Amino acid sequence: MHPYLKLLRPEHYLKNSFVGAPLFFAGHELGNGIAPTMGAFIAFCGMASAVYIFNDYHDIAEDRLHPEKKKRPLAAGSISVQSAWRLGGIVSLLALALGFYIHPGVAGVLGVYALLNIAYTLQLKKWPYLDITIIALGFVLRLVAGSQASQANLSxxxxxxxxxxxxxxxxxxxxxxxxxxxxxxxxxxxxxxxxxxxxxxxxxxxxxxxxxxxxxxxxxxxxxxxxxxxxxxxxxxxxxxxxxxxxxxxxxxxxxxxxxxxxxxxxxxxxxxxxxxxxxxxxxxx
Known part of the structure; x- marks a missing residue:
């Protein structure tokens, strides 16, 4: 896998399929919500990739000492820090722009998701059980983004x-x-x-x-x-x-x-x- 693609962590995009749950449970009511939901899925994938890049940058010193994580592009040195920051910035801005185009609420959820994960990387992941709670909230935010995109009511x-x-x-x-x-x-x-x-x-x-x-x-x-x-x-x-x-x-x-x-x-x-x-x-x- 190319280092830049590896940095984006596409293997984790499956998690963002939760964005489509509100539309699925809406049944016949919202057939025209497919395109906005797909757009929200893509936007969430982009923001998630930007979050992973920030996390890899923050943990670069520790990752270099880990038997598996040392193979990550930043830790391995296959991508420079400057290039990673540029890629993360571009991807996050594109994600926010796409989210805003779909619905301002989607962009708002993406912003909250990014801030929550920055706080997680900097401090919250140090606390046991609180760390997994933050991760779980990320999935709830995916549902909210999907609901905003498709305008489906969330139970x-x-x-x-x-x-x-x-x-x-x-x-x-x-x-x-x-x-x-x-x-x-x-x-x-x-x-x-x-x-x-x-x-x-x-x-x-x-x-x-x-x-x-x-x-x-x-x-x-x-x-x-x-x-x-x-x-x-x-x-x-x-x-x-x-x-x-x-x-x-x-x-x-x-x-x-x-x-x-x-x-x-x-x-x-x-x-x-x-x-x-x-x-x-x-x-x-x-």
Whole structure:
């Protein structure tokens, strides 16, 4: 991969697909929101890349001592600091301009996301559990940006479930890092302040909250009216399969893979996600 492309971290763009969630859940109501949502997705990818560049610049000295992070373009010296700053500036300005063109609210959300992540890089990531909360808020902001772009109403249930899911995934990633720390590989400064027992308890509690909250959401009159069916609760089966499978991999098989890698590799979780999308899509658009 070319160093400049590697600096932008395109492999993380999948996270920005949350921007499309408000449009997906709107069903037939907002067919003309596809183009603005795609634009918001692109804008968020650009701002996320700018944030990654800032983070790599801030952590350049530490990354050079890390066995894997030393391969990053700035740490490896394949891109100069000046070039990285120029690229980050251009990408962030283009992202803000595109966001403003779509809707001023999208640009506002992008600005909040950038400021939140700058604060995270400079200080907030040093605090255990607060760091993953900030990461989870980033996913909520993606939803808000998508809502602003498509003008789709956001249910408090969707916001809450997204926050819990993002918190679950962030904590799952920390669990992997705790296991690596116990094997002598330090991936971040505050990882020694995470306790494996508490992380495992947190994952179980979050999975219970996620599933119970989702089932409750499915039984709300608004949801049954929107989907035109009382059978929407059946989709909770796919959610349960995905959560239980991940807990099995993490707690029983002690996987060292990150949540991203698990999603890309595990056929059961992929099947659960695909089944959930097809089932809800069939109810919404069938």
């Amino acid at each position: 408090p249930w969707i916001l809450g479930e997204t926050f819990l899911l993002a918190l679950f995934l962030a904590l799952a990633k920390r669990r992997t890092e705790v296991l690596l720390y116990h094997r002598g590989l330090v991936t971040r400064k505050n990882i020694d302040r995470y306790r494996l027992k508490w992380v495992d308890c947190g994952l179980i509690v979050l999975s219970i909250l996620l599933l119970s909250g989702y089932i409750w959401y499915c039984f709300t009159p608004e949801v049954m009216r929107r989907y035109g069916s009382e059978w929407v609760v059946v989709s909770a089966v796919f959610v349960a399969i995905g959560l239980i499978r991940y807990l099995q991999l993490a707690l029983l098989k002690q996987t060292l893979k990150s949540p991203n890698s698990v999603l890309l590799d595990d056929r059961i979780i992929q099947g659960a996600l695909l089944g959930w999308i097809i089932f809800l899509g069939g109810l919404l658009y069938g």
